[in-house]
Amino acid sequence: MNIFQNLNHLLIKLFSFLFLSLIATQFIYAKSNFLIWPIYPVLESQDKAAPVWLENVGDEASMVQIRVFKWSKVNNEDQYQEQQEIIASPPIVKVVAGDKQMIRLTKAMNVPDSKEYSYRIIIDELPINLNKDDEVSNVSFKMRYSLPLFSYGRGIGSGNSQTTQKMNSKNPNARPILNWSIIDGKNLIEIENIGLISVRVSGFQVDGKEYKSMAGNNTFGYVLSGSKLAFNLSDELKSLILKNKSIYAIVGQNQEPILINKK
Numbered sequence: 540m541n542i543f544q545n546l547n548h549l550l551i552k553l554f555s556f557l558f559l560s561l562i563a564t565q566f567i568y569a570k571s572n573f574l575i576w577p578i579y580p581v582l583e584s585q586d587k588a589a590p591v592w593l594e595n596v597g598d599e600a601s602m603v604q605i606r607v608f609k610w611s612k613v614n615n616e617d618q619y620q621e622q623q624e625i626i627a628s629p630p631i632v633k634v635v636a637g638d639k640q641m642i643r644l645t646k647a648m649n650v651p652d653s654k655e656y657s658y659r660i661i662i663d664e665l666p667i668n669l670n671k672d673d674e675v676s677n678v679s680f681k682m683r684y685s686l687p688l689f690s691y692g693r694g695i696g697s698g699n700s701q702t703t704q705k706m707n708s709k710n711p712n713a714r715p716i717l718n719w720s721i722i723d724g725k726n727l728i729e730i731e732n733i734g735l736i737s738v739r740v741s742g743f744q745v746d747g748k749e750y751k752s753m754a755g756n757n758t759f760g761y762v763l764s765g766s767k768l769a770f771n772l773s774d775e776l777k778s779l780i781l782k783n784k785s786i787y788a789i790v791g792q793n794q795e796p797i798l799i800n801k802k
Contacts, residue, residue, distance in 0.1 A: 572597045573634075575662065575684055580644065581697040582625070582690035587646055591660065591686070593632075594639035602665040604631050605642050607688065610657045612766040615729075615755060617659075624648050625658055625690065631665075650692035653710065655764050657737055658688040687739075687761065695735055710735070717762065717788055718802040721780065726772040728752075728780065730788070731802065732762040740768075743776060744787040744796045750776045 574594040582589050595601055605627040608619035628643045650656050662684040689697060695713040696703025707713035716734035721727070730740060739761050742751040752770040754760050762768045772780070780786055787796035 573601075573603070573662075573664075573682075573684065575686065578686055580660070580686065580688050581699065582644065582646055582688070583696050583703060584650070584691050584693045589644045589688075591642045591644060592639055593634055593642060593662070595634040595636050598636055600633055600635045602631065602633050604663045604665055606630070606661045606663075607644065608659050608661060610659045610687070610763070612761075612763050612768060615767065615769045617759070619659060622658070624656070625688065627660070644688065646690065650690050652692045653694040653713070653735060654692040655695065655735055655737060656690045657761075657763050658690065660686040660688050662686070687759070689737060698736065707736070715762070715764075715788075715790070715797055717797055717799040719780075719786060719799045720802040721772075721777070722769060726774070726777055727769045728772050728777075729767055729769045730762050730799065731767045732764055735764055737761055737763045738788070738790050738797065740770065740788045740790060742789040743770075743799075744789055745776065745779045745784050749789060752776075 572595075574592075574596055576592050580589050580591055591605075593603060607622065607625045607627050609622040609624070611618045611620070624647055626645045626647050628645060632640050632642070634640045644660070664682040666681040691697065691703075694706065695710060696706050698704050698707055698714075712735045714734050714736050715732050715738035717738070718731045718733065720729050720731075722729055728743075732738065739759065740752075740754075741760055742749055744750070750773060752772065754768050754770050760768075760770075786799050788799055789796050
């Protein structure tokens with residue numbers, strides 16, 4: 540074969556591979572999918588435990604592993620550490636198709652007063668399928684789900700209820716308190732949270748106009764209490780900020796944007 544025939548042959552093989560891979564991927568996804576709720580669980584100071592529900596809406600039984608890691612930010616990167624403060628029970632469970640399972644997140648120690656601790660719940664579908672006799676039948680695709688978890692000490696709370704809102708109102712620092720600075724030579728804005736409560740930032744608002752923004756490769760966008768996170772800036776947004784326009788953080792549906800002060 541000449542060079543053009545070889546090229547055509549390679550292209551045909553490539554497209555065939557991609558087509559088959561796409562079909563296989565769709566099939567694997569269809570075999571076991573989970574609905575998980577609540578997606579923003581919290582442990583208030585008086586709570587001893589919190590539930591997270593997993594519902595298998597796929598076609599086959601699946602084994603899942605549940606782990607809870609201490610979550611922090613270092614140099615704009617998520618850091619996860621092993622911990623024994625929050626225990627997930629059961630840590631590994633089989634969920635049959637069409638059924639649901641409650642995971643209990645139990646507090647093994649109390650959070651210090653007026654403190655918020657942050658965690659990530661990592662839920663992994665184990666890379667196996669189970670047959671009717673609960674034996675390993677074949678290797679399957681592995682899915683991972685990640686949920687934030689915040690736990691509170693006495694004196695502050697999540698603000699998700701009237702009780703915790705009233706409690707937080709007595710402490711001026713029991714909220715996200717955000718400062719900003721432009722990173723020299725880059726289209727990046729660094730947001731620092733000096734408040735006691737973490738916040739998820741999905742974008743910014745200037746002059747009533749909203750600008751979506753990602754925190755680099757960080758898909759969560761959380762500015763944890765006592766930490767910093769850098770977000771990408773468009774040329775337009777950077778220009779407005781440098782003109783001393785007031786900038787607000789967009790923090791979620793049905794929530795007022797938060798004013799960010801210049802550092």
